Amino acid sequence: MGFKVAVVGATGNVGREMLNILEERGFPVSEVVALASRRSQGTEVSFGDKTLKVKALDTYDFSDTDIAIMSAGGNISKEWSPKIGKQGCVVIDNSSAFRYDPEVPLIVPEVNPDAIEGFSKKNIIANPNCSTAQMVVALKPLHDVATIKRVVVATYQSVSGAGKEGMDELFTQTRAVFVADPVEAKKFTKRIAFNVIPHIDVFMEDGSTKEEWKMVAETKKMLDPKIKLTATCVRVPVFIGHSEAVNVEFEKPITADEARDILREAPGCLVIDKREDGGYITPIESAGEDATYISRIREDSTLDNALNMWIVSDNLRKGAALNAVQIAELLVERGLIQPKKKAA
Template identity: 65%
Template sequence: MGYRVAVVGATGAVGREILKTLAERAFPIDEIAAVASARSTGQEVSFGDRKVLKVQNLDTFDFTGWDIALFSPGGAVSAKHAPRAAAAGCIVIDNTSHFRMEPDVPLVVPEVNPNALKKARRGIIANPNCSTIQMVVALKPLHDLFTIRRVVVATYQAVAGAGKEGMDELFAQAKGFFVNDPPKIEQFTKQIAFNCIPQIDRFMDDGATKEEWKMTVETRKILDPDIAVIATCVRVPVFIGHSEAVHVEFEEPVDLARARAALREADGVILHDEREDGGYVTPLECVGEDASYVSRLRVDPTVPNGLAFWCVSDNLRKGAALNAVQIAETMIALDLIRPAAKV
């Protein structure tokens, strides 16, 4: 027997990717609903190669009898409707930042901390930030080996992290550049085409941006509260695929051969590290792929017990949709979700 699954925010970039991922992975579904805001009601979205779904209105959608709701509608909308879905007995997996740091809501990357799912007392599980997900997947096997003390990371984040509107703005500015049209700036603080912007989300009192704060607190919640993290998050003119330059300091002496072996064997990681021209993975090459790709692995001689590496991942896929679907799959494997009809 399969599950009744609702995808909330189904018309957005992440929602569409969730529908695609569910179909590709043959998730055990008996019935699926595409749900979004009133203005999207009646639109059609694809599920798999043959099925088209009519979008239903979130404001009037009844979650009673539905087993799983995969949310990606925006934080304010999740704040209102995710508790309503959970109260109806539906397990909510939320892609927004709203619930992530609440102590009674698990923040989960299945390759890293699957057992946290057993603590989902409210029926809500939070999906971490896209840049956090790909980093902790790569850090987990190294932390198990040498115990991480400190992480310094610089991110190079694709405009898909700002949704379809961000991608449209990059396209329009790049196209306009060649015909001398002045750039129209709406989604970002400055021109994004042919530029880098060292700000993602708003500034906080200490000078960090909200995105940088997310990477710090989420890594500590998922991986280990004793890890010190500082991030610099930069928006770059790439459509899809986040990149990160990660520098890690460990408690114990590092062994490069053991680190390589651990990364090769780790779930969700592909090590592609050839010390030659082109012997690394770029964001363009990771689009549509499930893994966090690790390249440029090397000893950092400037700190005791240091390693440095380059990490790329598809932020719409592993950074959002795939991780959410994997959470649902893991809950099924741990017998934490049963079909309502069967119960």
């Protein structure tokens, strides 16, 4: 049984990663189609040992396609996802366009798999923001045991979260610093090389940025609307891998040892937490890996029933491409989707 899968935005960082992960995980495909804008038409991308020629999104007929995994940005998704869904193709959208739509499930398979049942209202399923995805993977098993009241998180987000242009800017600026060339900031609001920028996405009326607001809204939608959360999101000069310093206050008592044991058994989590030099994960070790890593688990002496944690994950994988493919796998595992074309 194979499914016809279209990857929209196949020439971008996340689109290419989606193609890699579909092949790596052996997703049951009958055919994979790479789609992008007209200016990318004819570009070649890899799918395993095959080379796919990119086709234009605006002339593609989705009527015989089973799943469209979208990574082409919010504006394109707003225009195309409803049209694709109406053709009977299930859209798994990596943008923020439909995350807060009450008729669109927002899914991290390790956290709220049952919510996927509601996808048929619009034939669209939303993938959460990269920084939220890894955090809720670690929070969910602890919430089930001790009930989270409040979360305070500071993120350290890699430049790949801003796409290829972000990675190019870090590389170009770093080289410019070493050869004493002028350093130009184009993608980011300030220089990113050898610097950190406490600003991701646009500013909102209350002084928070939209990235910070996303973490609040998405955690409430996927985990529990009663959880209070405050975030400070920071761009750091790292190519791949988001890190988060997280303080969690619980309703019930929970020790660091109990949390460590719970997280070691939790799906998608990998605890690396030795209280010694180097006994923790940094972004460079998470790159190319599927797990959400948790380190530095310790009790907060200033609050009752509170813990501190360090959470790290590859934002291009769990934060985007891997989670989208896992959603597709969940559709198949639960029998919620059947191939339109029967195998000959």
